[in-house]
Structure formats: C-alpha cells, structure tokens
Amino acid sequence: MTALAARADARPSARKRAGNGATRRIDADEIGLDALVGHAGYAVRRFQIWIFQDFVKTLGNVDIRPTQYSVLTVIGANPGLSQMAVAKRLGIERARLVHLLDSLEQRKLVKRVKSKTDRRSHALHLTAQGETALAKFKRLAAEHERHVEDRIGKENRERLLRILADFT
Helix, strand or coil, rough: CCCHHHHHHHEEEEEECCCCCCECCCCHHCCCCCCHCCCHHHHHHHHHHHHHHHHHHCHHHHHHHHHHHHHHHHHCCCCCCEEEHHHHCCCCCCHHHHHHHHHHHHHCCCHHHHHHHHCCEEEEEEEEHHHHHHHHHHHHHHHHHHHHHHCCCCCHHHHHHHHHHHHH
8 A cells, every 4th residue: 555545544534334335425414423412502693693794795895703803892892991891801812812813903993092090001992993983894794694593593692692791
C-alpha cells in the first residue's frame, strides 16, 4: 500500500460499510448522533451555528459580525464605558476586544476617549457615523430575529429568550 493510499484510508468519510465490505455514500442527515441527541449543549451549539450563519447572511452587505454588533449596541446604550467593562459584560477576552475595537475605530464607528478619572483607561463612544450605522444594523438584526421566529415560532422564540435570560 502506498503512503497516499494509507492516508486516504485513515481519513474519515461519509461512507457506510455494506455487509460485503463495500462502502456507499450517505447523506449527513443519515448519520446517527447517538447520545448527542439528548445533549442540550450539542443542540444549543447547532442552533448557534444556524443563528450566526443567518445573522452573517442578513447583515452581510454591511459587513458586521455578531460580536461587533454586540459591542456597538452596548457602547451605544452606555456611552463612556471602559473597554474592561464592555469586555466583562459581553464575556469577551480583553485582547480580542482590543483587536475588535481597533477594526471598529478604523471604520470610524467607535472612538476611544482618554478617561478623565483613570488615565490608564479609555471611555468608548460611538461616532456620529457609528450611531447612523448602528441604527441600520439594528433594523437588519430585527429582520434576522424574524428569521429566527419563522424557523422556531413566535412562542418558542419567546420561551427560548426566557430560558436563556439567566445566561445574559
């Protein structure tokens, strides 16, 4: 057996062995999940993937990602917050937030202002352009939320939000 053939045999594939040793292609939906079916974490993660994909598709024309939207929304609702406060509230690593703020600042959506009370920190504010952009992002995010409602139903969406409220 060649090294190339050995590597090919080692790769997982969506094939199922028939009784005679032959394999046939199977669709991903045909692959059993066993205990994963009863795991809340697995189901939530799959739902999160769907939600993020729909969010990115719905807001794709304005080039905004879910985390960026969250940061802009929190800054818009709480002008003057420190980077540390935003990171803590949204559960974002500080280093990642710094990079994210750099990109939002380059797009002229956010500005950092030296804090008057703590020289080591910056107060975060939306720029005028950021406020206008956020209003548009919110309209598109509302469209995305309608997609969620269409997928799971209004009552289930409201129930899901109540269930998850303890984690926000």
